[in-house]
Amino acid sequence: MSMQAILDAILGGASGDELAALPLPESYRAAVVLESEQEMFDGLDSADKDPRKSIHLQEVELPELAPDEAVVAVMASAINFNTVWTSIFEPLPTFGFLKRLGRQSIWGARHDRPFHVVGSDAAGVVLRVGSAVRNWKPGDRVTIHCNYVDDQDPSAHNDSMLASNQIIWGFETNYGGLADLTVVKANQLMPKPAHLSWEEAAVNALCNSTSYRMLVSSNAAGMKQGDAVLIWGATGGLGGYAVQYVLNGGGTPVGVVSSPEKAELLRAMGCDAVIDRKAANYRFWVDEHTQDESEWRRLGKDIRALIGRDVDIVFEHPGRQTFGASVFVAARGGTIVTCAATSGYMIEYDNRHLWMKLKRIVSSHFANYAEAWAANQLICEGKIQPILSAVYPLSETGEAAYQVHKNLHEGKIGVLCLAPTEGLGIDDPEFRQRVGEDRITLFRRHGA
Ligand code: NDP
Helix, strand or coil, X not given: CHHHHHHHHHHCCCCHHHHHHCCCCCXXXXXXXXXXXXXXXXXXXXXXXXXXXXXXXXXXXXXXXCCCEEEEEEEEEECCHHHHHHHCCCCCCCHHHXXXXXXXXXHHHCCCCCEEECCCCEEEEEEEECCCCCCCCXXXXXXXXXXXXXXXXXXXXXXXXXXXXXXXCXXXXXXXXXXXXXXXXXXXXXXXXXXXXXXXXXXXXXXXXXXXXXXXXXXXCCCCCCCEEEECCCCCHHHHHXXXXXXXXXXXXXXXXXXXXXXXXXXXXXXXXXXXXXXXXXXXXXXXXXXXXXXXXXXHHHHHHHHCCCEEEXXXXXXXXXXXXXXXXXEEEEEEEECXXXXXXXXXXXXXXXXXXXXXXEECCCCCHHHHHHHHHHXXXXXXXXXXXXXXXXXXXXXXXXHHHCCCCCCEEEEECCCCCCCCCCCCHHHHHHHCHHHHCHXXXXXX
């Protein structure tokens, strides 16, 4: 009942004071995986592990609020690949992370539960703030980034991604975003882009910030104007933002996708150099242990045929399947920036191509608060567009995660939590018009 009152108040435009006066419910709906089921897929191949079987919608108790935290009413959330990893219990069940956090402090102990509320993205409204929170108040409309650090640790005070206690909210913590409420640290909050709907605002923080750090930040590739960038999965979650950063930064994206439909979407984004990897049928691996250099060379030739030169940066995340090729095709002195290994993390590449051509491999992982804020600001200014392609209700989180697991999606999949329908939450329709409905909804129209 109190959740309906909160929703009615938000939809009715209640003030922050009015929201703060509403009682919080003792429990709320959340998409969870269960510790009791963490062995349910043992013996199956990854591809056969089905998030629809492991993700459940259930009531969970609202944890006590720490002084540096906020309770947020989640209007919409999103599927990330880490939700897929949690739901198939790979490479490890995430309950080990929750236990480790549980041992750190009394506040950490709240996270060690037999359920794990998943989700590392959200947009919503602040309902409560703890006594130590200064910059946010009830009623604030926010998006949430997933970098979770204890800022009382000195290691968190240069680049917080280097903090010894850095973890990811909703993956290595409990009480994630795929729920009606969430509890987050105040230093995860960012302003919601006023021209976007809840679901458009909810899908960006994780992938947009990651792509920003990988390409734009001096902490990773540090792309400059004129750079040519090979982007694997160029209409996927990370790639859909990476293409925009390269175009905005005066570079030349070479996008790799796996179907004619995705190739068309990529062209509609303004990426002229497109490779359909399925049509090209690259065979980088002859068998499980052997790679074929002539296939790397073929990819390199295809890139040169499109843009007349080699790429300065390779935007890497598929991992084992592509990494050898990525190292090979980067230009002399080029950079391979990697944040993931979807197809396998035991990587093999020919080191001669790396050192003889003075290339470098740079690692990257999510983004610190300043980077996430800068990436969010670009969305607020209409310079980076959301790449929302489909929307599911919270009750179908398992199906939404299945779509991502099976690579049946484009861009990002949004999930409606408290928001009853799509299209709500747009506070600045004039600015939306200036940015352009066509640009904002490009992926949604394509995915529909
Ligand atoms: P998506 O599934 O949305 O997009 C990835 C795309 O990569 C796919 O759509 C696919 O595009 C392409 N791809 C997948 N497998 C292969 C392959 N074997 N060879 C070539 N291309 C492939 O996922 P995200 O972009 O959201 O995430 C990608 C990876 O990055 C995941 O492993 C995720 O966990 C990780 N990640 C890491 C982050 C970090 O902070 N370290 C943050 C965000 C994500 P197509 O079929 O069209 O080629």
